[in-house]
Amino acid sequence: MTELIVISTINGVLFGMLLFLLSSGLTVIFSMMGILNFAHASFYMLGAFFGFQLTQWFGFWPALVLAPLLVGAVGMAVERYGLRNTHKHGHVAELLLTFGLAFAIEEIVSMIWGKSPMDYRVPATLDFPAFTVFSTNYPAYKIFMLVVSVAIFVALLITLKRTRIGLIVQAALTHPNMVANLGHNVGRVFMLVFGVGAALAGVAGVIAGPALVTQSDMANLLGPILFVVIVFGGLGSLSGAFIASLFIGLVQTFAVALNGSLAGAFGPLDPSFGPSVITDIWNVTISQIAPILPYVLLVLILIVRPMGLMGARET
Amino acid sequence: MIDATASAPGAAAKSRGQSLRFYGIWVIAGIALIVLPLIFSSGGSLTSFCLVGISIIFALSYNILLGQTGLLSFGHAVHYGFGGFLAIHVMNAVTAHEWPVPLPFIPLFGGIGGLALAVVIGWVMTKRAGTVFAMISLGIGELVASSSLILRSVFGGESGITTDRTGLPHMFGWSFGPQIQIYYLIAFWLMISAVAMYALTRTPLGRICNAVRDNPERVEFIGYDPHVVRYFAYGFAGFFAGIAGGLSAINFEIANSAYLGAAQSGIVLFATFIGGTAYFFGPILGAILVTYLQLGLADVTTVWQLYFGIIFIGIVVFAPGGIAGIVMMHRPLIRAGTLGMVLPSYLIALLPTTALACGVILAIETVARYTQSEGQGTVINLLGIPFDAVSPLTWLAAAVLTIGGFLVARITWRRIADAWNRAATAARDQEHHA
Numbered sequence: 202m203t204e205l206i207v208i209s210t211i212n213g214v215l216f217g218m219l220l221f222l223l224s225s226g227l228t229v230i231f232s233m234m235g236i237l238n239f240a241h242a243s244f245y246m247l248g249a250f251f252g253f254q255l256t257q258w259f260g261f262w263p264a265l266v267l268a269p270l271l272v273g274a275v276g277m278a279v280e281r282y283g284l285r286n287t288h289k290h291g292h293v294a295e296l297l298l299t300f301g302l303a304f305a306i307e308e309i310v311s312m313i314w315g316k317s318p319m320d321y322r323v324p325a326t327l328d329f330p331a332f333t334v335f336s337t338n339y340p341a342y343k344i345f346m347l348v349v350s351v352a353i354f355v356a357l358l359i360t361l362k363r364t365r366i367g368l369i370v371q372a373a374l375t376h377p378n379m380v381a382n383l384g385h386n387v388g389r390v391f392m393l394v395f396g397v398g399a400a401l402a403g404v405a406g407v408i409a410g411p412a413l414v415t416q417s418d419m420a421n422l423l424g425p426i427l428f429v430v431i432v433f434g435g436l437g438s439l440s441g442a443f444i445a446s447l448f449i450g451l452v453q454t455f456a457v458a459l460n461g462s463l464a465g466a467f468g469p470l471d472p473s474f475g476p477s478v479i480t481d482i483w484n485v486t487i488s489q490i491a492p493i494l495p496y497v498l499l500v501l502i503l504i505v506r507p508m509g510l511m512g513a514r515e516t
Numbered sequence: 517m518i519d520a521t522a523s524a525p526g527a528a529a530k531s532r533g534q535s536l537r538f539y540g541i542w543v544i545a546g547i548a549l550i551v552l553p554l555i556f557s558s559g560g561s562l563t564s565f566c567l568v569g570i571s572i573i574f575a576l577s578y579n580i581l582l583g584q585t586g587l588l589s590f591g592h593a594v595h596y597g598f599g600g601f602l603a604i605h606v607m608n609a610v611t612a613h614e615w616p617v618p619l620p621f622i623p624l625f626g627g628i629g630g631l632a633l634a635v636v637i638g639w640v641m642t643k644r645a646g647t648v649f650a651m652i653s654l655g656i657g658e659l660v661a662s663s664s665l666i667l668r669s670v671f672g673g674e675s676g677i678t679t680d681r682t683g684l685p686h687m688f689g690w691s692f693g694p695q696i697q698i699y700y701l702i703a704f705w706l707m708i709s710a711v712a713m714y715a716l717t718r719t720p721l722g723r724i725c726n727a728v729r730d731n732p733e734r735v736e737f738i739g740y741d742p743h744v745v746r747y748f749a750y751g752f753a754g755f756f757a758g759i760a761g762g763l764s765a766i767n768f769e770i771a772n773s774a775y776l777g778a779a780q781s782g783i784v785l786f787a788t789f790i791g792g793t794a795y796f797f798g799p800i801l802g803a804i805l806v807t808y809l810q811l812g813l814a815d816v817t818t819v820w821q822l823y824f825g826i827i828f829i830g831i832v833v834f835a836p837g838g839i840a841g842i843v844m845m846h847r848p849l850i851r852a853g854t855l856g857m858v859l860p861s862y863l864i865a866l867l868p869t870t871a872l873a874c875g876v877i878l879a880i881e882t883v884a885r886y887t888q889s890e891g892q893g894t895v896i897n898l899l900g901i902p903f904d905a906v907s908p909l910t911w912l913a914a915a916v917l918t919i920g921g922f923l924v925a926r927i928t929w930r931r932i933a934d935a936w937n938r939a940a941t942a943a944r945d946q947e948h949h950a
Contacts, residue, residue: 224656292646301825314887426521477669496655496659499652499656
């Protein structure tokens with residue numbers, strides 16, 4: 202039991218940091234431009250697939266550097282040629298553009314690489330057990346993932362708080378018009394931010410690819426959870442996104458690991474009930490409902506505290 | 517004062533002409549629905565007409581949310597699915613208990629199913645509008661779709677629930693087995709639903725929905741609560757989506773979790789947006805186009821969904837008003853008679869734009885065939901011309917068509933813009949002088 206708790210905590214924190222890598226980019230883009238980027242999970246998927254292909258050609262470490270740059274370039278192109286043109290048609294048009302992009306990117310990826318999972322392997326230099334917890338060998342690659350996530354988070358924090366460009370980005374987060382009046386090229390700042398956000402998602406994809414499955418529907422699996430994280434943490438708040446990512450990562454990991462059900466706790470129902478909604482709910486295990494727990498949390502937070510845990514903005 | 521009374525009979529005659537034209541359109545639509553299967557009577561046509569009819573009702577119900585009240589929902593298919601499942605269960609119950617409920621009443625139960633779900637979840641969902649509502653709808657859509665796989669007794673798990681529509685009591689001697697009888701059932705419900713939804717846009721509730729879409733704060737000033745108004749709109753949209761779901765359950769005699777899924781929500785969003793959300797007939801056009809694209813394109817190419825995505829992105833970036841928006845954009849020109857000033861520039865732009873489109877299609881098809889060429893050989897047929905997917909000549913042709921077509925087409929598009937400026941100015945001057 203303790204082993205389960207320890208392993209699940211480590212895995213949960215790992216998943217949470219991965220979610221934070223993705224949601225931090227999404228939050229910064231949303232705070233600055235008011236656009237909720239539906240295609241963010243698609244950038245994550247592009248990162249994984251570019252990482253896979255570049256690993257086949259050049260090896261894992263060059264891929265770790267090149268793939269996020271490529272995804273960042275794609276992100277900048279999307280902002281420059283797509284979002285800037287639809288900005289004048291309102292938020293709905295921008296949201297629908299990113300929605301259509303998510304759809305198109307998934308189709309292009311499944312056209313080029315097919316629909317089956319890719320054989321994206323952990324690099325040989327990292328394929329050893331890092332330490333042994335109780336009786337389980339914990340792989341070193343997952344520790345590597347954790348280290349990279351934390352390093353990027355720290356780098357992001359330092360860039361935002363201590364550099365000049367970070368200062369401009371922070372200002373443009375709350376007062377974009379004033380920043381433009383002061384003479385900064387807000388358009389270029391937006392493009393840069395969008396590109397960096399996309400590159401963050403790409404990094405998450407490159408390092409998560411070997412651990413999670415690299416398949417053309419991975420964006421659909423992670424996309425809605427990302428939005429739950431954003432709404433749960435509060436739109437526009439980076440610290441809220443951090444807390445929400447860790448919380449949802451832990452909840453989902455523990456839920457998948459547990460195998461309890463009402464039937465397990467209280468015994469089977471009287472057979473006279475027959476197949477009905479009550480027997481379904483009685484017999485379902487926590488691990489079966491683990492994928493929908495984030496959505497239940499979404500509904501709860503919207504009923505209890507609609508602006509999210511640390512929400513600042515509504516739109 | 518003398519002028520006012522003298523022009524009154526003229527104004528009355530003009531409004532009589534307008535109402536004649538208005539009711540005439542509905543009468544012609546009704547006659548067309550009745551006559552259509554007699555002209556195109558093949559099995560394939562009947563099936564596609566049935567699918568188009570269902571999809572028109574669904575798209576019109578979605579436009580109550582999107583176009584009328586400004587609520588972008590990514591989970592509208594849950595009402596469609598609930599309507600379908602309730603209809604299936606009612607049909608099975610009627611057959612089992614031999615109740616006197618003939619088939620034409622079943623879509624009403626579908627509507628009740630959609631309405632019930634909308635009443636339950638709508639109050640929480642409509643608290644916010646805009647981006648937050650879109651995300652809530654996405655989350656709740658996924659929640660309901662995933663729950664349907666857990667609650668197997670009601671939703672039938674992965675295989676769904678089947679029924680037999682001929683087991684219900686007959687009406688007018690029809691057993692509703694043959695597809696033509698199902699077509700007339702769908703056409704009947706299409707007519708009723710379309711009339712009802714159009715009437716809804718003309719009621720005070722419909723107008724206040726428009727006001728909530730445009731300026732919710734001001735609606736509060738005049739005494740209405742936007743939350744309540746959105747809740748009503750959500751209920752109506754759920755009801756009509758449930759009718760579409762019930763008809764779909766009748767047509768396919770099965771209801772499964774795909775009815776509720778994100779893919780179905782995405783398709784209705786595509787159809788409504790591509791058709792145009794600002795006009796009533798927009799979703800009708802969009803539903804017809806998207807259904808025929810789904811049916812026809814899947815036979816022609818393996819990557820038809822990519823074309824869907826590209827068309828959608830194109831409409832969002834270049835024509836956010838949809839097809840209806842483009843059509844209605846020409847109305848002032850037609851009324852002023854200056855349409856002839858833009859038509860030649862359209863014709864000139866047609867050739868390079870078609871070349872550009874052919875280049876892009878050729879590139880996509882070549883990549884698709886190159887990466888998925890199991891058992892299909894490497895030759896693709898575009899417009900009857902065979903292209904070998906591995907030969908560099910094909911790649912060259914695609915590059916020339918795309919890049920060359922784009923460069924030439926850009927010039928012709930600028931000419932269209934100039935011609936439009938002139939025509940629009942001329943139309944405006946005519947209106948001022950009239």
